[in-house]
Amino acid sequence: MSIPQPARGAAWFTALSGVAADDAAFRGPHGTVASVLVADTELGDRPARVLATRPDPHNRWPRARHGELGLDEGWALAAAVRQVVAADAAASDRRTVVVVVDSPSQAYGYREEALAIHQALAAAVDAYSAARLAGHPVVALVVGNGISGAFLAHGLQANRILVLDDSAVTVQVMSRASTARVTRRTVAELEHIAARVPATADDGATFATLGAVHAIVPVRSADAPGTADAEVARAAVAEAAADALRRPPDLSVRLRSAGATQRRAPSIEVRRRLAAAWSS
């Protein structure tokens, strides 16, 4: 059993939006999803919608009570993002969409698989992508765990990704203990490999070297952000949104960065060769 993490997602949700988490649970046509938080605010003179997830010990799905992204979370996030896209469809200015990232993982359960959690997470991916393509600047702020399917669904479709400068920020596909079991290595061996293969490191700072992170945001207390922390983060999100508005709404910026030139050179080379051979 995982140990419940401090609810960083909720704390940063409030820091960015000014709205208490308990007042911001997503309300849909079939009831409230207490693990999904939604509020509208203003960031850098632009209207913004802030979305976050948090643990809900009373979640109706037992396998999603520790902050995991499960069935209801995927579809609720999709609904909350699509509300904004629909509401702003005729507006000249599209609201900023802020994605506060902190989830231990996707939910692991029989019901989750049978009821198509892959489709629920695809819905969230699709909604964030739709917002981006519609001209909304989508900015993700990783405040805690950015893990695998949960991060793909809630964060990785953003135009710009920010990470807090904090040692507890983690970006990984699978925990080191589980990776050791699956790949038949010891944890010590994996740590040795991580020193040479940055993609297998799990800290936010190393993830940032891969070129997909727009900026690292300084912070005094990542667990309990104060007024100064909130102001710094709000300014960083506003700057990232403004930068996103100046560029195409795709993810190409991640491969044009200095980090990618160094650490994702093969990803760039593959695309170069494909383009050269595409039309015969």
Added chain:
Amino acid sequence: MSPVPARRDAVTELTARERATAVLDEGTFRELIDPFDLLTSPHLPLQGITAQSDDGAVVARGHIDGVPAVVLAIDGDFQGGGIGEINGAKIAGALELALVDAEAGRPIRPVLMLETGGIRLQEANLGLLAVAEIHAAIAALRRHVPVVGVITGKIGCYGGLGIAAGLCSDLIMTTEGRLALNGPEVVEQEAGVAELDASDRAAVWRYSGGRQRVDTGLADVLVADDTAVLRDAVQAVFRRGTKPDASCRSAQVELFAARLAAIDPDGVLDPAALPGLWSSVGSPGEERSA
């Protein structure tokens, strides 16, 4: 004496290169970045694993029903079809080029043949970034042309590419194919054998197999494990034309939220009852207005 039935040409027995060839018009297969380019994973040898010359993915241009096409076939026999930097970039990069064609009004027919356990753990966050780029490309491309996912068998389709399958406008499966997020072994490891017994293969197919996924509207077409049947099914999807974006599964938020609301999380979940229960709520393609 009755005639001997023609031997069926099983897709599940084919290599990735053969599978790509099978859905393309005869004689049109042309591989981009072929094994002789030797563009292999730089990350695997550092971890004592031998790289494969195509890194487990085939990018093939050709024609489908006379129209320019690109087929991306994952080799499930190499590292379980896991997505790393190179094979992920091949798939994402090809879809991005297909998007350029589609946006310029040039005909292009994209097909993904998905046999994968998900992200390759040895390339971890590089695989994660590649999969996010695959997602972005599918979501953008399906607004112009059908993006067809094919899941035929052996490995199944899991992890980040299970999500990718959920983004495809059209999904074709065989009864041998499986589609889910977490593999049964992972669910058993994380949640215990009482939650799911991964060794009960029949139970695994009952909730994630091609027939169940088609019967519950999570995939569109169930085909026999036969190359000619599969080729016909792929052609038929493209002949039907592009689905409106709002009719794609991942955009049908109201429908699936209503379907989930109809489930009692504390009750026994019988996959056999799900098709009936969910079709009484509605079917993809006929989005209910709330």
